[in-house]
Amino acid sequence: MAIPSNSVFIAFLLCLPSVSWGANRGTPDSWIPARWQGGPLELARRAQWGGPPGLPSDAAVRDAIEHWYDVATLHLLDGSPVNCLLVTWSAGADAELERRQQQLVKAYAAEAHRRDIAVLGLVYPGSDPSNAVAAALDAELDGLVPDGEFPDVAQFAGKLEQAFASAHGAAVVIPIFRDAARGRTANRTVLAVEGVSPGARNLADMGIRSGPSSEPWIDSNIWLVRSFRLGPNWRPVWIDRQPEGGSPADYARCVADAAVAGGRWIVALDDALRAKLRGNDAAAVGVWRRVGAFLGFAEAHAGWLKFASYGNLALILDTAAADPDTQEEYLKLVARRQIPYRLIVRSQMGAASLAGFRAVLATELAPPSEAERSVLRAFAERGGLVIAGPSWGDPPKDDPYAETLLGKGRVAVYKDPDPESVARDLRDLLSTEDRGVIAFNALAVIAYASAGDAGKPLLIQLLNYSGSPAEAITIRVAGLFKTARWYMPEVEPVTLALKQEEGKTDVSIPKLPLWGALLLE
Numbered sequence: 001m002a003i004p005s006n007s008v009f010i011a012f013l014l015c016l017p018s019v020s021w022g023a024n025r026g027t028p029d030s031w032i033p034a035r036w037q038g039g040p041l042e043l044a045r046r047a048q049w050g051g052p053p054g055l056p057s058d059a060a061v062r063d064a065i066e067h068w069y070d071v072a073t074l075h076l077l078d079g080s081p082v083n084c085l086l087v088t089w090s091a092g093a094d095a096e097l098e099r100r101q102q103q104l105v106k107a108y109a110a111e112a113h114r115r116d117i118a119v120l121g122l123v124y125p126g127s128d129p130s131n132a133v134a135a136a137l138d139a140e141l142d143g144l145v146p147d148g149e150f151p152d153v154a155q156f157a158g159k160l161e162q163a164f165a166s167a168h169g170a171a172v173v174i175p176i177f178r179d180a181a182r183g184r185t186a187n188r189t190v191l192a193v194e195g196v197s198p199g200a201r202n203l204a205d206m207g208i209r210s211g212p213s214s215e216p217w218i219d220s221n222i223w224l225v226r227s228f229r230l231g232p233n234w235r236p237v238w239i240d241r242q243p244e245g246g247s248p249a250d251y252a253r254c255v256a257d258a259a260v261a262g263g264r265w266i267v268a269l270d271d272a273l274r275a276k277l278r279g280n281d282a283a284a285v286g287v288w289r290r291v292g293a294f295l296g297f298a299e300a301h302a303g304w305l306k307f308a309s310y311g312n313l314a315l316i317l318d319t320a321a322a323d324p325d326t327q328e329e330y331l332k333l334v335a336r337r338q339i340p341y342r343l344i345v346r347s348q349m350g351a352a353s354l355a356g357f358r359a360v361l362a363t364e365l366a367p368p369s370e371a372e373r374s375v376l377r378a379f380a381e382r383g384g385l386v387i388a389g390p391s392w393g394d395p396p397k398d399d400p401y402a403e404t405l406l407g408k409g410r411v412a413v414y415k416d417p418d419p420e421s422v423a424r425d426l427r428d429l430l431s432t433e434d435r436g437v438i439a440f441n442a443l444a445v446i447a448y449a450s451a452g453d454a455g456k457p458l459l460i461q462l463l464n465y466s467g468s469p470a471e472a473i474t475i476r477v478a479g480l481f482k483t484a485r486w487y488m489p490e491v492e493p494v495t496l497a498l499k500q501e502e503g504k505t506d507v508s509i510p511k512l513p514l515w516g517a518l519l520l521e
Contacts, residue, residue, distance in 0.1 A: 038068025092126025381407025
């Protein structure tokens with residue numbers, strides 16, 4: 001397909017419907033980001049340094065990338081919630097090439113600012129921090145984003161911040177962390193972290209023997225986003241990952257997967273799709289519109305960000321753990337097993353922080369200190385369940401774990417705990433009341449529950465990771481509720497019927513194409 005002239009392209013884009021959420025350059029907490037890489041430096045970066053996502057073989061696609069900073073592409077944002085662009089800025093390339101790139105971006109950023117769109121420069125390994133900052137100040141960029149395999153991305157970000165401070169610049173620096181554990185302890189207004197491409201895979205396709213009723217393997221970022229929410233206040237968490245597929249559902253799922261727990265996906269369109277958008281391809285425009293619709297749904301319900309994670313299980317997180325990977329396996333696998341939980345940082349664990357919980361997962365306290373052991377023993381004696389590792393004492397010799405009574409409660413001690421086994425066993429260790437929320441007939445679905453004060457209202461968001469709609473899902477919650485409202489992107493909310501029995505409420509959801517939210521009040 002031939003690429004239309006700029007005048008035709010602009011005329012077409014101006015016909016796209018506008019919506020009312022209103023792009024706002026605003027402050028970092030209001031930024032809805034998108035990767036917007038382009039220009040001659042972007043092609044050189046990919047060709048010479050092998051930078052992801054690689055140099056396209058299609059000449060038309062390469063042309064679209066090289067000329068992406070034509071002002072016409074800004075019209076793609078008309079009516080879109082996206083209000084923050086991540087543009088190619090510096091890669092340690094030839095000085096003349098970087099100068100040409102930065103002059104091109106400077107003019108583009110000026111036009112973006114007139115549209116109340118923030119512009120952040122992507123800075124890659126090999127860049128000189130002082131030069132990148134000086135050029136960014138000249139171009140009046142809103143900030144810089146270190147992106148790539150830095151030896152220490154936090155250290156490089158610090159050099160950029162020092163350069164800004166020396167020049168009395170107010171721009172922000174948002175490094176993209178490849179190591180989630182390192183980013184979790186970073187004191188930053190916006191946290192950006194590399195995620196996964198969300199989706200479901202059959203175990204057999206992964207070379208793992210499984211039965212016909214086995215649950216699929218789900219790749220999700222929900223656990224990752226919630227692992228950054230360690231305090232009462234919400235702060236932006238950006239998930240960086242281009243989907244492995246390029247279907248409308250793949251892009252929509254990326255938006256939802258980040259948004260469910262209160263994060264934002266850094267929108268990343270593949271090169272071919274961007275070239276088609278520039279060429280006025282109807283299917284590509286449909287994909288872009290659906291991305292906007294899902295982003296708009298998340299922003300329209302920003303009030304849900306104030307809800308706290310819901311769960312009767314406390315999962316102890318040690319931010320200074322020697323083996324953070326094992327801890328993260330617990331976070332993701334417990335979520336995959338549909339067990340609602342709340343995180344407690346190890347340093348904050350005490351009688352007050354455990355009040356109201358029914359169970360504590362503390363296998364990673366190896367060993368617990370005497371003070372921690374005392375707190376956990378008191379918790380069990382009051383009627384709670386403590387799930388501990390062998391360092392607790394008296395692990396079983398033959399069985400995976402053994403339960404012993406302690407006061408009004410009990411302690412389950414594992415001989416050799418591993419996240420997969422413990423997450424699976426939680427379904428037996430915890431009663432229906434202990435779990436609080438159960439999703440039936442939801443094999444390829446992850447449910448995330450959050451709540452207002454005192455557990456009401458209760459919000460249960462469901463995300464379908466399969467390629468086909470999930471049907472006949474039943475949500476069972478402990479407690480009695482009066483109303484159930486069902487929300488999905490692109491459709492009007494509806495009221496669902498409730499069934500109440502023995503202190504529990506059941507709600508049936510006929511069909512879940514991709515993302516839905518059940519609000520119980």
